[in-house]
Amino acid sequence: MTTTVIPPAVRPPAGPAHRDGNVLRWLGAYTASMIGDNVFYIALSWAAVRSGTPSQAGLVMAVSAVPRALLMLGGGVVADRFGPRRVVIGSDAVRCAAVLTVAALLFVAHPGLWLLALLAVVFGIVDAVFMPAVGALPARVTGRDQLARVQGMRGLAVRFANVVGAPLGGLGVALGGSATAFALAGLLIAVSVPLLISVRMRETPPAGGANTANTANTANTANTADAAPAGAEAVGPPGDPDGSPDGAPARGDASGPHARVPDAEDGAAAVPERPATAWRDLRDGLRYIRGHRVLAPLIVTIALGDLGFVGPLNVGLALLADRRGWGASGMGLVVAAFGAGAGAAALLLAWRGTLPRAGSAGAAALLGGSVAIGALAQVPGVGAAVGVALAIGLLAGLSGALCGALLQTQSDPAYLGRVTAVAGIVSLGLAPLSMPLTAAAIGWWGTGPVFAGSAVVCGLGGVVALAVRDLRRAELPR
Structure with a gap:
């Protein structure tokens, strides 16, 4: 039987992101949430510190990382x-509910460290799904x-939240x-919820459709009868401003619970697969990353x-400042300079929107930054x-x-949560483990060799x- 392919409608472009009200609402929500996070950690x-010993306080601060x-990965x-x-x-x-509940309890009682530890664990669990979702949302x-x-723009929001959040937290404590x-942290996080509700979502392109040329694993390619043309963005039925219910699998999305696989003979849709499970989705995501020639x-x-x-740039800088006799003010100036450079880089990308030869430029900046770390x-x-x-x-x-x-x-939007989760595990799980190792290594060998070794790792x-x-x-899209 012949199938007629009807190309989906294309939503007209909204213009540059910094002039797109939809993007700005998302950015406002993200910024408010990040400022709330900074205030929360100051309060925590x-x-x-006020409720226990320094070692107990350190344990409370670290327990959310586990x-x-x-x-x-499950959050992705x-x-x-x-x-x-x-x-x-x-x-x-x-x-928001957890932080405001703890604030109310602290207003009327002094429950002790167990409540703070429980709150930190709750934040860690929620962060495990929050962070991959935040990474998948811009697409x-x-x-x-x-x-x-x-x-x-997101990088600028993070820098702004870091600069504003700590003083706000200190003001709240004072x-x-x-x-x-x-309470202040909870209210700031609460601001993000109505803003996020007002953000309109674009429909997810079919899995495998956007980056099939970059992916070795093409078993999950969408049914050709449902695939959108390159660059097209499908719109859902009339009356649905989001194109499709948020979270509903896109047509032909092989990662959804009712996925279809292409027929080996002619590409026509075969019998339905078994319903997808979370474990199968996780394995598909890891297989997708492993087979992708860029990711x-x-x-x-x-x-x-x-x-x-x-x-x-964390524990090593503090030890370096102490050994050089720069003092807390000198260390503060160095940290501020680093933040200014990173903010300038984010501003450059937000202004330009793209840079030519992004892969090579990123590699060159990383190599230059590694040399600067050693210096x-x-x-x-x-x-x-x-x-x-x-x-x-800056670099x-x-x-x-x-x-x-x-x-x-480079990521297919249908896999972006899992891709972000894998990258997040590296950044938020493995990288922090280097801090105690760096401190111990500086105690054994001094700052010069350890900074040089870190520069080599970064340069790799x-x-x-x-x-x-x-x-x-x-390359980045133009």
């Missing part, structure tokens, strides 16, 4: 199965040609103690870059350290923004990016 650390690292599956907006809204609602609110600009700071080496590059940067341990004075830190922030920020933009644009990420042809030649 202060309450933990469920986050263990459950994040949840984001892809139910839709990132729905997951982000639910996550923010749960976080649903704007076109592929704007994803790089959105990545830059005015009314930890309870007031927790697989890109995640290795991100991992090596994070492992090389995180230790020296930081060799400079004697604060002024020179500020200049080097500014270069590190690291540029490589991170380009890698994040490539992660967004740039070498991988340059060595893999598909990643080296990867």
Whole structure:
């Protein structure tokens, strides 16, 4: 029987992302949530210090990392199965309710460390689904040609939240103690929920349709009768502003619960597969990443870059400032310079929207940043350290923004939650483990050799990016 293919309607472009009200509502929600997170951690650390010993406070602050690292892969599956907006809204609602509940309890009683530890665990569990969903959301609110600009705007939002959140948390503690700071964090997170509800979602393109040429595993290619033309964005039935219910599998989406597989003979739809399970979705996502000629080496590059940067620029910088006699003010200047450089890189990408030869440019920035990391341990004075830190922030920020933009644009949107989860495990699970190792290594060998070793690890990420042809030649949409 002959099947007539009717191409889906194409939603007209909304213009540049920084002028798109839909993107700006999402960005406002994300910024409010991130500021709330910063206030929350200030409140949590202060309450933990006041309620227990320093070691107990450290345990409370670290306990959320365990469920986050263990459950994040599952969180990526949840984001892809139910839709990132729905997951982000639910996550923010749960976080808001948990923080406001703890604030109310602290206003009337002093429950002790167990309540703070429980709150930290809840945050870690929710973060495991929140973070992959946040990573998958930009592809649903704007076109592929704007994803790089959105990545830059997101980087600016993170820098703004870091600058504003800590003073707000401190102000809340000063005015009314930890309870007031927790209440402020809950209210800020609550602001994000109505903004997210107002954000319109684009329909997810069929799995395998966008990047089949880059993927070795094509078993999940969508049924050709349902596939949209390249670059087209389908719109749902009249009256549905989102094109399809958030989280509903796109037509021909092989990752959905009623997926169809192509017939080996002529590409026609065969009998339905068995209903997909979460475990099968997880395996499909990992197989998709492993078989992708750009994403697989890109995640290795991100991992090596994070492992090389995180230790020296956190605990290593504090030890370096102490040994050089820069003091807390000198260290603050170095940290501020790094933040300024990273913010400038995010602003550049938000303004330009794309950069030519993104894969090569990201690799070159990573290599330059690794050299600057090694040099930081060799400079004697604060002024020179500020200049080097500014270069590190600019180069690291540029490589991170380009890698994040490539992660967004190279991933099939149907798998983006799982892709983000794998990258998040590397950044939030493995990289923080380097901090105690960095501190111990500096105690044994000093700052120079350890910073040099970290620079080598970071530089290996740039070498991988340059060595893999598909990643080296990867471009951002224009």
